[in-house]
Amino acid sequence: MATWITVCETCKRPDHPGPAEGAPDTPGARLAALIEGAVQGTGCGTALRVRRTACLMGCEHGCNLAVGARAKLGYVLGRLEPTPEAAEAVVAWARLHAESPTGQVPYRLWPAGVKGRFVSRTPPLPEEEG
Numbered sequence: 001m002a003t004w005i006t007v008c009e010t011c012k013r014p015d016h017p018g019p020a021e022g023a024p025d026t027p028g029a030r031l032a033a034l035i036e037g038a039v040q041g042t043g044c045g046t047a048l049r050v051r052r053t054a055c056l057m058g059c060e061h062g063c064n065l066a067v068g069a070r071a072k073l074g075y076v077l078g079r080l081e082p083t084p085e086a087a088e089a090v091v092a093w094a095r096l097h098a099e100s101p102t103g104q105v106p107y108r109l110w111p112a113g114v115k116g117r118f119v120s121r122t123p124p125l126p127e128e129e130g
Protein backbone atom coordinates (compact mmCIF):
# COMPACT_ATOMS: atom_id res chain seq x y z
CA MET A 1 0.00 0.00 0.00
CA ALA A 2 1.51 3.29 -1.10
CA THR A 3 2.28 6.28 1.08
CA TRP A 4 1.23 9.44 -0.73
CA ILE A 5 2.95 12.78 -0.44
CA THR A 6 0.39 15.44 -1.38
CA VAL A 7 2.15 18.72 -2.04
CA CYS A 8 0.38 22.07 -2.15
CA GLU A 9 1.67 23.58 -5.36
CA THR A 10 0.06 26.96 -4.72
CA CYS A 11 1.90 27.67 -1.47
CA LYS A 12 3.79 30.92 -1.25
CA ARG A 13 6.28 32.16 1.31
CA PRO A 14 6.63 35.70 2.62
CA ASP A 15 9.71 36.31 0.47
CA HIS A 16 8.09 35.11 -2.78
CA PRO A 17 8.32 37.98 -5.28
CA GLY A 18 5.43 36.82 -7.48
CA PRO A 19 5.18 36.31 -11.22
CA ALA A 20 5.49 40.01 -12.07
CA GLU A 21 9.01 40.06 -10.62
CA GLY A 22 10.21 37.09 -12.63
CA ALA A 23 9.29 34.15 -10.42
CA PRO A 24 6.97 32.14 -12.71
CA ASP A 25 6.35 29.30 -10.30
CA THR A 26 5.33 29.28 -6.68
CA PRO A 27 7.55 27.96 -3.90
CA GLY A 28 5.01 25.15 -3.53
CA ALA A 29 5.43 24.14 -7.17
CA ARG A 30 9.21 24.22 -6.79
CA LEU A 31 9.03 22.02 -3.69
CA ALA A 32 6.67 19.62 -5.49
CA ALA A 33 9.11 19.27 -8.39
CA LEU A 34 12.00 18.65 -6.00
CA ILE A 35 10.03 16.00 -4.13
CA GLU A 36 8.97 14.31 -7.38
CA GLY A 37 12.62 14.15 -8.39
CA ALA A 38 13.72 12.85 -4.99
CA VAL A 39 11.11 10.07 -5.05
CA GLN A 40 12.27 9.00 -8.51
CA GLY A 41 15.79 8.86 -7.11
CA THR A 42 14.79 6.44 -4.35
CA GLY A 43 13.63 3.76 -6.78
CA CYS A 44 10.65 2.96 -4.52
CA GLY A 45 8.02 4.45 -6.80
CA THR A 46 5.32 1.95 -5.87
CA ALA A 47 5.69 2.41 -2.11
CA LEU A 48 5.97 6.18 -2.35
CA ARG A 49 3.79 8.30 -4.61
CA VAL A 50 3.53 12.06 -5.12
CA ARG A 51 0.60 14.17 -6.20
CA ARG A 52 -0.04 17.89 -6.28
CA THR A 53 -3.00 19.80 -4.98
CA ALA A 54 -4.07 23.41 -4.63
CA CYS A 55 -4.24 24.76 -1.08
CA LEU A 56 -4.28 22.63 2.04
CA MET A 57 -5.68 25.62 4.00
CA GLY A 58 -2.41 26.30 5.76
CA CYS A 59 -1.44 29.29 3.64
CA GLU A 60 0.00 31.24 6.59
CA HIS A 61 2.74 28.66 7.12
CA GLY A 62 3.70 27.40 3.66
CA CYS A 63 5.09 25.44 2.07
CA ASN A 64 2.72 22.69 3.13
CA LEU A 65 2.24 19.05 2.28
CA ALA A 66 0.43 15.99 3.63
CA VAL A 67 1.74 12.46 4.03
CA GLY A 68 -0.68 9.57 4.38
CA ALA A 69 -1.76 6.09 3.41
CA ARG A 70 -4.90 4.04 3.74
CA ALA A 71 -5.39 2.79 7.34
CA LYS A 72 -2.35 4.68 8.64
CA LEU A 73 -1.73 7.89 10.56
CA GLY A 74 -1.71 10.95 8.34
CA TYR A 75 0.49 14.01 8.86
CA VAL A 76 0.62 17.59 7.64
CA LEU A 77 3.96 19.35 7.47
CA GLY A 78 4.42 23.08 6.97
CA ARG A 79 7.01 25.86 7.05
CA LEU A 80 9.04 23.92 4.48
CA GLU A 81 11.43 25.72 2.17
CA PRO A 82 11.59 24.75 -1.50
CA THR A 83 15.11 23.37 -1.27
CA PRO A 84 16.66 20.03 -2.24
CA GLU A 85 17.54 19.46 1.42
CA ALA A 86 13.92 19.85 2.52
CA ALA A 87 12.70 17.61 -0.30
CA GLU A 88 15.21 14.89 0.60
CA ALA A 89 14.20 15.04 4.27
CA VAL A 90 10.49 14.76 3.46
CA VAL A 91 11.06 11.82 1.13
CA ALA A 92 13.31 10.05 3.64
CA TRP A 93 10.67 10.47 6.35
CA ALA A 94 7.82 9.42 4.00
CA ARG A 95 9.77 6.29 3.13
CA LEU A 96 9.85 5.40 6.84
CA HIS A 97 6.10 6.10 6.99
CA ALA A 98 5.63 3.66 4.11
CA GLU A 99 7.65 1.00 5.92
CA SER A 100 5.74 1.45 9.18
CA PRO A 101 2.58 -0.66 9.67
CA THR A 102 0.84 2.24 11.42
CA GLY A 103 2.51 5.23 9.79
CA GLN A 104 4.18 6.16 13.05
CA VAL A 105 7.91 6.80 12.73
CA PRO A 106 10.14 6.75 15.84
CA TYR A 107 11.51 10.22 16.54
CA ARG A 108 15.08 8.95 16.66
CA LEU A 109 14.80 8.09 12.95
CA TRP A 110 13.46 11.46 11.80
CA PRO A 111 15.68 13.33 9.36
CA ALA A 112 16.71 16.71 10.78
CA GLY A 113 14.89 18.51 7.96
CA VAL A 114 11.43 17.45 9.16
CA LYS A 115 11.92 18.28 12.83
CA GLY A 116 9.79 21.26 13.82
CA ARG A 117 7.78 21.07 10.57
CA PHE A 118 4.85 18.95 11.72
CA VAL A 119 1.54 20.82 11.88
CA SER A 120 -0.93 18.04 12.63
CA ARG A 121 -1.48 14.30 12.81
CA THR A 122 -4.71 12.57 11.82
CA PRO A 123 -5.71 9.11 13.06
CA PRO A 124 -6.78 6.65 10.37
CA LEU A 125 -10.49 6.44 9.64
CA PRO A 126 -12.29 3.46 11.22
CA GLU A 127 -13.19 0.51 9.06
CA GLU A 128 -16.71 0.80 7.68
CA GLU A 129 -19.16 -1.82 8.88
CA GLY A 130 -21.29 -3.93 6.60
Ligand code: FES
Binding pocket: 008, 009, 010, 011, 012, 028, 054, 055, 056, 057, 058, 059, 062, 064
Ligand atom coordinates in the same frame (compact mmCIF):
# COMPACT_ATOMS: atom_id res chain seq x y z
S1 FES B 1 -1.75 27.83 -0.78
FE1 FES B 1 -0.74 26.12 0.16
S2 FES B 1 -1.95 25.82 1.93
FE2 FES B 1 -3.00 27.41 0.92
